[in-house]
Amino acid sequence: xxxxxxLGSHVSVSEGALVLLRCNYSSSVPPYxxxxxxxxxxxxxxxxxxxxxxxxxxxxxxxxxxxxxSETSFHLTKPSAHMSDAAxxxxxxxxxxxxxxxxxxxxxxxxxxx
Amino acid sequence: DAGITQSPRHKVTExxxxxxxxxxxxxxxxxxxWYRQDPGHGLRLIHYSYGVKDTDKGEVSxxxxxxxxxxxxxxxxxxxATSSQTSVYFCAISGIEGGSYEQYFGPGTRLTVT
Numbered sequence: 001x002x003x004x005x006x007l008g009s010h011v012s013v014s015e016g017a018l019v020l021l022r023c024n025y026s027s028s029v030p031p032y033x034x035x036x037x038x039x040x041x042x043x044x045x046x047x048x049x050x051x052x053x054x055x056x057x058x059x060x061x062x063x064x065x066x067x068x069x070s071e072t073s074f075h076l077t078k079p080s081a082h083m084s085d086a087a088x089x090x091x092x093x094x095x096x097x098x099x100x101x102x103x104x105x106x107x108x109x110x111x112x113x114x
Numbered sequence: 115d116a117g118i119t120q121s122p123r124h125k126v127t128e129x130x131x132x133x134x135x136x137x138x139x140x141x142x143x144x145x146x147x148w149y150r151q152d153p154g155h156g157l158r159l160i161h162y163s164y165g166v167k168d169t170d171k172g173e174v175s176x177x178x179x180x181x182x183x184x185x186x187x188x189x190x191x192x193x194x195a196t197s198s199q200t201s202v203y204f205c206a207i208s209g210i211e212g213g214s215y216e217q218y219f220g221p222g223t224r225l226t227v228t
Binding site: 044094107 | 118145147154155156157158159162164172204206208215216217218219220221222
């Protein structure tokens with residue numbers, strides 16, 4: 001079964017600093033990987049996804065993530081944090097080829113310090 | 115935004131009473147899911163549906179049942195609510211279009227069982 005580990009339940013960065021949210025997965029088959037963002041009292045919104053092809057994927061709001069198969073990682077980055085990035089971020093993994101369930105990490109809450 | 119609504123958005127109920135949550139979509143997506151979100155646990159799959167009248171259990175299905183009589187509606191029922199079912203419930207949909215398996219989430223229902 002697949003699993004997702006997000007390192008750090010809380011991450012704080014200064015406004016303008018690099019954002020790095022870590023995600024490692026385990027999967028016995030090539031994974032499809034996702035990052036979602038959740039603002040307070042809202043549902044989850046898809047930030048970006050990796051399925052096949054280019055391993056560096058770009059998403060909304062200036063975020064990007066790189067799929068590294070050798071490290072089983074899919075870390076989320078943004079060069080310069082903005083106050084509006086404060087939210088909770090979830091990494092998720094599923095399989096292709098008939099598997100339609102997502103397994104989520106426990107989430108990382110990002111705080112941005114002015 | 116994907117056309118997903120959930121009702122009610124907030125509910126307070128007493129232990130032992132039945133509760134039904136509704137998810138309605140306008141996207142004609144085949145797959146629908148119910149998750150619960152609790153602090154420290156991320157999102158956990160309760161039940162999912164892969165078509166009208168086709169449903170299956172997820173990770174935390176005990177105490178919950180579902181029904182899907184139409185493509186657009188997916189109902190989650192707590193037969194006899196318990197305090198441990200106090201949570202935020204999210205519905206999600208997926209069309210598996212293009213083979214990417216991403217899911218789109220509704221706004222959530224906050225359920226409190228007293």
